[in-house]
């Protein structure tokens with residue numbers, strides 16, 4: 443029997459991933475609407491994928507999240523996944539620096555039926571985070587904004603957490619460059635490398651990186667707060 447070519451293996455992997463996505467993480471009209479609104483507004487297509495969205499919901503459910511904080515909203519796609527994991531009296535705050543993005547997010551949240559339990563705060567997350575202490579602790583914090591600031595976002599995420607909170611950050615693999623410090627790395631890569639190092643070494647956290655695919659193109663860093 444002849445061995446599968448690389449192309450056939452790729453096709454098979456893609457088929458299995460699509461099946462998992464279709465079976466376990468189907469997108470409804472609200473999520474499709476957020477993607478279409480992003481396209482119509484000319485926003486970049488850099489949102490998480492459906493399997494990651496479902497994974498966020500699984501983690502939110504695991505820590506019985508009532509309060510969720512997101513850093514980096516874009517068009518509200520990940521925010522909708524997260525908000526849907528909340529109970530009726532739950533609340534999601536999402537921070538977004540770009541006012542145009544924030545407008546799209548608000549309307550996508552309303553279209554998806556999660557307008558009542560969500561709030562978009564506009565500004566630089568590094569300036570907004572210190573204003574959130576009275577609303578802490580957050581049960582789950584999702585970090586997905588500028589990569590250079592990830593180490594500072596981690597510091598705030600821990601401050602705004604409780605024991606058992608889950609801190610998740612996107613783009614923490616990037617074909618392996620997020621683990622390899624080099625003399626000439628750019629600020630984004632330096633932020634990711636430092637983030638992975640800090641979450642690995644901080645005794646208050648237990649952390650793993652989950653790749654999105656077998657090629658390790660990218661993935662999520664998932665840290666649980668052990669003690670706070």
Ligand SMILES: C[S@@+](CC[C@H](N)C(=O)[O-])C[C@H]1O[C@@H](n2cnc3c(N)ncnc32)[C@H](O)[C@@H]1O
Pocket residue numbers: 488489490513514515516517518519520521537538539540543565566567568586587588591
């Ligand atoms: C990768 S996108 C977020 C994608 C979104 N989480 C999703 O998956 O649907 C990053 C977002 O972070 C925002 N952003 C970048 N720097 C920021 C900052 N300093 N403070 C707040 N938001 C920021 C960008 O404007 C952009 O909308």
